[in-house]
Amino acid sequence: MAVDKKFLARSIQKKQSLIVAYCAFTNMPFVVCDPDTYNDQVWLFDTEEQLQEFAKPYTERKIALKGIKYPNKKFLSFFGSLFMIGINEMVFVNSTGRETLALEDMVKQPDFSKLPKEQQPIQNPQLQLTGLYFMQEASRPIPNEQKTQLPELEEELSVNLMKARYIVPIELLEGPENDAEKVKQHKYRLPILKNKNGDILQPLFTDSTEFMKFNKENKFRAVVIPFDHLSGLLIKNAKGFLLNPGGFHLAMPKELLDGLKERFEL
Numbered sequence: 001m002a003v004d005k006k007f008l009a010r011s012i013q014k015k016q017s018l019i020v021a022y023c024a025f026t027n028m029p030f031v032v033c034d035p036d037t038y039n040d041q042v043w044l045f046d047t048e049e050q051l052q053e054f055a056k057p058y059t060e061r062k063i064a065l066k067g068i069k070y071p072n073k074k075f076l077s078f079f080g081s082l083f084m085i086g087i088n089e090m091v092f093v094n095s096t097g098r099e100t101l102a103l104e105d106m107v108k109q110p111d112f113s114k115l116p117k118e119q120q121p122i123q124n125p126q127l128q129l130t131g132l133y134f135m136q137e138a139s140r141p142i143p144n145e146q147k148t149q150l151p152e153l154e155e156e157l158s159v160n161l162m163k164a165r166y167i168v169p170i171e172l173l174e175g176p177e178n179d180a181e182k183v184k185q186h187k188y189r190l191p192i193l194k195n196k197n198g199d200i201l202q203p204l205f206t207d208s209t210e211f212m213k214f215n216k217e218n219k220f221r222a223v224v225i226p227f228d229h230l231s232g233l234l235i236k237n238a239k240g241f242l243l244n245p246g247g248f249h250l251a252m253p254k255e256l257l258d259g260l261k262e263r264f265e266l
Contacts (some may be wrong), residue, residue: 012092012106014047017071019045020078021054025065025139026248028069031087031132039089040129046094062140084207087128092150122167122224124206127160128247131206135248141162161226161252162264166243167205168259169220183223190235193242201210201251202234204241210231213246231257 007009012018021043023030029042043096045051048067049243055065072077082103090101103109112120119170134153144150172179182188193201205211225233230241231254 005101008092008101009106012101013075015046015072015075017069018075018092019048019051019067019069021045021051023067023136024066025133026132028085028132029082029087030063030065030136030237031085031129032091033133034089037089039087040087041091041100042087042245043091043093045092045182062142063136073136076107078102080110081209083109084123084125084128084209085132086125100183105247121208122165122206122222124160124164124166127157127164127206128244130157131243131248131250133157135250138263158260160259160261164206165224166230167208167211167213167222168225168230168233169203169205169215170223171220179221183221188221190233192235192238193245195251197240199239200235200237201240201242202238203245204243204252206229206244210244210247227257228261231261244247 015215021030022028031041032039032041033039041120045054045067049097051067051205054100058065079090081216090102090103090106092099092101110212117173130153134157137147137150139152140147151221169191169243171191172181173187173189175182175187177185177187190202191264193203203214205214208222211220215222230252238254240251240255240257
């Protein structure tokens with residue numbers, strides 16, 4: 001019997017909490033491509049036991065999952081954030097089974113098309129989505145030759161890396177100039193990160209949500225840069241960028257930037 005999607009949406013909205021399957025490798029919701037419909041899904045559960053049952057086959061494949069509990073007051077912001085990572089379907093698991101619901105049947109996607117282009121927020125859902133799929137596979141602690149999907153995922157990711165515009169954080173220096181003048185005159189600092197090996201990387205972001213994870217103290221301003229301009233922003237001794245350090249934390253070394261520019265003839 002077909003499920004009334006409106007009734008399903010209302011019943012979910014009334015729940016006190018939900019447990020979301022997260023991937024420990026990416027610090028983001030675990031994404032699944034449905035083999036029949038090719039919908040990009042996230043999975044949600046009523047109980048930790050249901051999550052653990054779901055996780056068993058992935059644990060056998062060396063994919064580490066964990067549950068993040070969302071209270072009702074955070075449902076709307078969480079569901080809305082799924083548009084930013086390219087999700088179009090949610091799977092809900094409870095004691096009676098599981099049901100699927102299109103994301104747009106739960107929340108409406110914001111429409112920024114009527115805003116002037118310079119005011120439209122930077123969004124890279126396809127880059128987020130392919131980055132998540134890639135890192136879920138690449139991070140498995142098994143030999144690379146056993147990761148049979150990796151070449152295809154890497155190809156899709158490469159295309160989206162090249163097509164994207166990025167948010168670069170800058171810290172404006174003190175001075176009498178206004179913000180626009182400081183940016184034009186390069187009167188700013190670029191923040192850096194260090195990995196476990198001590199290598200210097202510069203943070204880079206796909207969208208405002210990822211940028212805000214990094215900019216909790218509101219110290220930085222966002223500058224939008226296309227892919228082919230990234231190399232020019234690397235400071236001395238930097239090995240490259242770290243894309244979404246609070247999310248899938250994908251390393252983008254200078255060699256990758258140069259290789260993709262040559263490959264796509266930018």
